[in-house]
Amino acid sequence: MADEPLILGIETSCDETGVGIVRGHTLLADALASSVEQHARFGGVVPEVASRAHLEAIVPTMDRALKQAGVTIADIDAIAVTSGPGLAGALLVGVAAAKGYAVAAEKPVYGVNHLAAHVAVDTLEHGPLPEPAIALLVSGGHSSLLRVDDLARGVTPLGSTIDDAAGEAFDKVARLLGLPFPGGPWIDREARAGDPAATAFPRGLTAPKDLAAHRFDFSFSGLKTAVARWVEARQRAGEPVPVADVAASFQEAVCDVLVGKALDACRSSGIETLVIGGGVAANSRLRAMAEDRAARHGIRVRTPRPNLCTDNGAMVAALGSHLVASGVAPSRLDLPADSAMPLTVVSV
Amino acid sequence: MTAVRLGWHTVLVLVVDSSTPAVTAALVEVSADAVAARAQRCTVDARAHGELLAPQVDAVLADTGARAADLAAIVAGLGPGPFTGLRVGLVTAATMGQVLGIPTYGVCSLDGIGHPAAAGEPVLAASDARRREVYWAVYDGAGQRIAGPNVDVPAVAAERARGLAVTIAVGDGAHRYADVLGLPVRGEPRYPDATALARLAAERIRAGAPSEPLTPLYLRRPDAVAATGHKPVLP
Ligand SMILES: [Zn+2]
Numbered sequence: 012m013a014d015e016p017l018i019l020g021i022e023t024s025c026d027e028t029g030v031g032i033v034r035g036h037t038l039l040a041d042a043l044a045s046s047v048e049q050h051a052r053f054g055g056v057v058p059e060v061a062s063r064a065h066l067e068a069i070v071p072t073m074d075r076a077l078k079q080a081g082v083t084i085a086d087i088d089a090i091a092v093t094s095g096p097g098l099a100g101a102l103l104v105g106v107a108a109a110k111g112y113a114v115a116a117e118k119p120v121y122g123v124n125h126l127a128a129h130v131a132v133d134t135l136e137h138g139p140l141p142e143p144a145i146a147l148l149v150s151g152g153h154s155s156l157l158r159v160d161d162l163a164r165g166v167t168p169l170g171s172t173i174d175d176a177a178g179e180a181f182d183k184v185a186r187l188l189g190l191p192f193p194g195g196p197w198i199d200r201e202a203r204a205g206d207p208a209a210t211a212f213p214r215g216l217t218a219p220k221d222l223a224a225h226r227f228d229f230s231f232s233g234l235k236t237a238v239a240r241w242v243e244a245r246q247r248a249g250e251p252v253p254v255a256d257v258a259a260s261f262q263e264a265v266c267d268v269l270v271g272k273a274l275d276a277c278r279s280s281g282i283e284t285l286v287i288g289g290g291v292a293a294n295s296r297l298r299a300m301a302e303d304r305a306a307r308h309g310i311r312v313r314t315p316r317p318n319l320c321t322d323n324g325a326m327v328a329a330l331g332s333h334l335v336a337s338g339v340a341p342s343r344l345d346l347p348a349d350s351a352m353p354l355t356v357v358s359v
Numbered sequence: 360m361t362a363v364r365l366g367w368h369t370v371l372v373l374v375v376d377s378s379t380p381a382v383t384a385a386l387v388e389v390s391a392d393a394v395a396a397r398a399q400r401c402t403v404d405a406r407a408h409g410e411l412l413a414p415q416v417d418a419v420l421a422d423t424g425a426r427a428a429d430l431a432a433i434v435a436g437l438g439p440g441p442f443t444g445l446r447v448g449l450v451t452a453a454t455m456g457q458v459l460g461i462p463t464y465g466v467c468s469l470d471g472i473g474h475p476a477a478a479g480e481p482v483l484a485a486s487d488a489r490r491r492e493v494y495w496a497v498y499d500g501a502g503q504r505i506a507g508p509n510v511d512v513p514a515v516a517a518e519r520a521r522g523l524a525v526t527i528a529v530g531d532g533a534h535r536y537a538d539v540l541g542l543p544v545r546g547e548p549r550y551p552d553a554t555a556l557a558r559l560a561a562e563r564i565r566a567g568a569p570s571e572p573l574t575p576l577y578l579r580r581p582d583a584v585a586a587t588g589h590k591p592v593l594p
Pocket of ligand 1: 125129150152289290321322
């Protein structure tokens, strides 16, 4: 509908420079520039390299998004930008850019929470989010379970990883298996030819004694170590490492824990909607397993298509659109970039 | 583009610099033969560039009753300076220039210290580069940069300056390391002077020169420590 607000979203919290444009729940543009290749040889994102890339990419990425959507900045009703959590220097480029656009074009600006944006992006594909909902957010930087009662005003953290993020575990196991960075897509690809039951790798924080204190928390460090031990033992014995089987068994262990805990959160609170977001939500096994097990409990899984699961500007625009529609006031022009922005804060 | 612009009138130019602990936004008027300050906001706070700059831009516009759409060009200090803060000024200038469809021009931030300070004798301009180093450049008596910009420990900057017959130092870095530099320190400007930055871009503004990409003078490679190879977990 033409009278719905036109919202621009800017994302720079990690290694993707994203600019998205939405009208209401309709995606009009999603332009992305990635510095991932510059980080590959370091096996992880180098913050200063990411920040430098954001500065170079922001103006051309904005240009592409505006062209894609066929609009000008003057047509935009509000600008949303990720103000946290994320890499401090990287966030600052996006926040300063949003303010530059806002001051020059005399538009309101909303500093928003990256994790809430991962939830909001699903509305572009599946429409308004039924509330309350449970959200599982899994990526290289975060692994969180949350309860969403009112996405415009605050979400409730239920649990998160106590060591590595899920995506980090994928990266580390990929390196162990000689697969490139980022590891997620490569593990996913290898695993298709492997046996997920080949090795029963440990499921972190699922033993009864752990569940008492960490019912909705995750741990992937022990799993990573177990995979490393298993692989090394084979290598020392001079035996070939069955990459596909290891990838499939590792992936099965991660997905088993993520899906198990997410569905437990739904069932224990009587909530029938589960939203899955973040880069790891692009994993094909996670999507299939969640659909399959949720259906047995009458729970509906909402997962945006893979290129909306990874970091992008559209998710920020989607959250901005929801905030504007909910009557939330814009941020002040002195809004900070907050690398440790808490989940309970959706916009500043 | 004609070489001689007939009917040249005064234009309003925004100047931003975030290369030092001082976050600066200023409006200047550039006319056929002068550059005049109209409004300025400068706050010294090394940790709040991102929070401070945009409200200061807003404030100088409000001070003069101007709107962003009235701007004819933007001048930005390219550094050198600590990276995170430096980028704030450059991304602000670049994004505003994009929206307004006006040219952006870059000036070495040290020139905004050294050029106005050079009154007939060579001067060393230095700003704090952290890690016990300074960003520095040397200017001749007419204010032309003849060495730098570089980043070095103060002793190296001092030695190079002595070799260029420098007799005085200026800038925040010169204050901070006055004892090592062994040169008398001029009080002002301590930080890049907005009007001086505009003066150094004035010819380009008057000529309607093409917009320039605002490439930061980082002078240092990113700290990019390659992730170590896999460490065995078995004993
Ligand atoms: Zn993310």
